[in-house]
Amino acid sequence: MTYVMSDIHGEYEKYIKMLDLIEFSDEDTLYILGDVVDRGAEPMKILYDMSMRPNVIPLMGNHEHMAEDILRTTNVEITEKSLATNWNEDIVRAVYDWYENGGYTTSKDFHRLLPEDREYILDYLQEFTFYEEITVGENTFILVHAGLPDFSPEKSMEDYPELLMLYAKTDYTKRYYPDKYLVTGHVPTFAIDPAYDGKIYRKNGHIAIDCGAGHGKPLGCIRLDDFKEFYI
Secondary structure, eight states: OEEEEOOOTTOHHHHHHHHHHTTOOTTOEEEEOSOOSSSSSOHHHHHHHHHTOTTEEEBOOHHHHHHHHHHHHHOSOOOHHHHHHHOOHHHHHHHHHHHHTTHHHHHHHHHTSOHHHHHHHHHHHTTOBSEEEEEETTEEEEEESSOOTTOOTTSOGGGSOTGGGGTOOOOTTSOOOSSOEEEEOSSOHHHHOGGGTTSOEEETTEEEOOOOGGGTSOOEEEETTTTEEEEO
């Protein structure tokens, strides 16, 4: 079976309970559409668990993109030279913006790790892809964190700038593909349509699966084989 979830945001207990609920096994595949980190208290435990499962396919989210840059820059011994090199005005501003978006919990959790474990996490983040196109049964799915900027059905996936896929605004009132589903996270479903507060949004060929776990709402997961939805 093939499952998709997104925007776990450091909620390790919800993540583990979801794996139990779907009875995730070595024969299954799970795609996670980014934003594993920030806001919740235990993002490192989620990343470690994901990294140990070859059948979990991680996609990059905007929060991973912010976190990786800053954590790699600041993951050095603090000396007079490193302070002068790494802590310039741009980095200080980036750290402030990241913390404002929930990055403090990730930074705190990351810097509790041993140096070799920090390197392991940074290396794992480099394995995250920006999109996946998969076929499950008779259906084809485009998986991406936020969306496809300046969408055109004539474009190939290689035509989209990868970083913009992490921030693009998706028009959920518009059907993008006549013969494919677009599966996204990034925007909590309560912000797409209040009627889907805490629930997966499925309309117009879209499947939006950020149910707001990072905002105290449920973590959602969908099984693409039969479109069954699961919530913790």
